[in-house]
Amino acid sequence: MALQVRSLNPALGAAVTGVDFREPLTPAIQAELNAAWMAHLVLVFPDQPVTDAQHVTLTRVFGEPEIFHQDIIKSRSLPEIFRLSNVDDDGNLMPPAHPTMQQINLARRWHTDSSYRENPAMGSMLHGVEVSRTGGLTCFINLYDVYDALPPHLREAVHGRKARHDFEQLSRLAATRKLTDAERKAMPPVWQPLVRRHPVTGRTSLYISPIYNDAVTGMDDGDAVALIEELAEFADQERFIYRHEWETDDILIWDNRCTMHLVTPHDPMERRVMHRTTIVGDGPVLPG
Numbered sequence: 001m002a003l004q005v006r007s008l009n010p011a012l013g014a015a016v017t018g019v020d021f022r023e024p025l026t027p028a029i030q031a032e033l034n035a036a037w038m039a040h041l042v043l044v045f046p047d048q049p050v051t052d053a054q055h056v057t058l059t060r061v062f063g064e065p066e067i068f069h070q071d072i073i074k075s076r077s078l079p080e081i082f083r084l085s086n087v088d089d090d091g092n093l094m095p096p097a098h099p100t101m102q103q104i105n106l107a108r109r110w111h112t113d114s115s116y117r118e119n120p121a122m123g124s125m126l127h128g129v130e131v132s133r134t135g136g137l138t139c140f141i142n143l144y145d146v147y148d149a150l151p152p153h154l155r156e157a158v159h160g161r162k163a164r165h166d167f168e169q170l171s172r173l174a175a176t177r178k179l180t181d182a183e184r185k186a187m188p189p190v191w192q193p194l195v196r197r198h199p200v201t202g203r204t205s206l207y208i209s210p211i212y213n214d215a216v217t218g219m220d221d222g223d224a225v226a227l228i229e230e231l232a233e234f235a236d237q238e239r240f241i242y243r244h245e246w247e248t249d250d251i252l253i254w255d256n257r258c259t260m261h262l263v264t265p266h267d268p269m270e271r272r273v274m275h276r277t278t279i280v281g282d283g284p285v286l287p288g
Ligand SMILES: [Fe+2]
Pocket: 107, 111, 112, 113, 261
């Protein structure tokens, strides 16, 4: 059966069917998947009831899986699996005040994964193990289109500038538990260009990750935060967004180099279990 790729939205996102991720993939199918990913930025694979080990194997079609630097969200059984879940490894529901939930819930604001790394993650792959019926939609913004549409004053403001991406900004925003010294040392803040060139497509996009950005070169911190907020607000327009309503065993892959995402709130008493792998970046961010 041949691969079918169907666009889901004019901005970004395509559904891909005609493939079973429990079976080995031919090099030709792997190449088609990578090409579809570059063309649509977000791919949705419905009805893929994979094990965590198969999820990790599938991730390798696109790149090398990352091992997360914190222990709190990492799966005990497979270190490549990042548990975006309100249920802990022992099956207990975690209340919203739980420090792990406070950190996970920051994903309700626009961001791109691992942007605080020197070589940020190129992509992420999320498997809906137990999906929400009360919210929990994952929404994506096409940052190529956002860059192309920037009004002149914002284009001017981002030109040649870098933003700081600091993992510790999470604990400042949510008053979550403070980072340990080891966590802080493992992840010092990095400066990334606000305009980047995609290493594969060569296209130019905006590059912000508002939950991690706390400074911009050549600006005082107040102006920097205001600029990041204005850019995030401009990007948050229907014409740039695809919203994914989850079905059980959907697998999504997105490109962190040219998109931002967030998750919408859901009833905290409802179990939501999502397993993510993260794909190691292919090098430092190229300025656009
Ligand atoms: Fe995320």
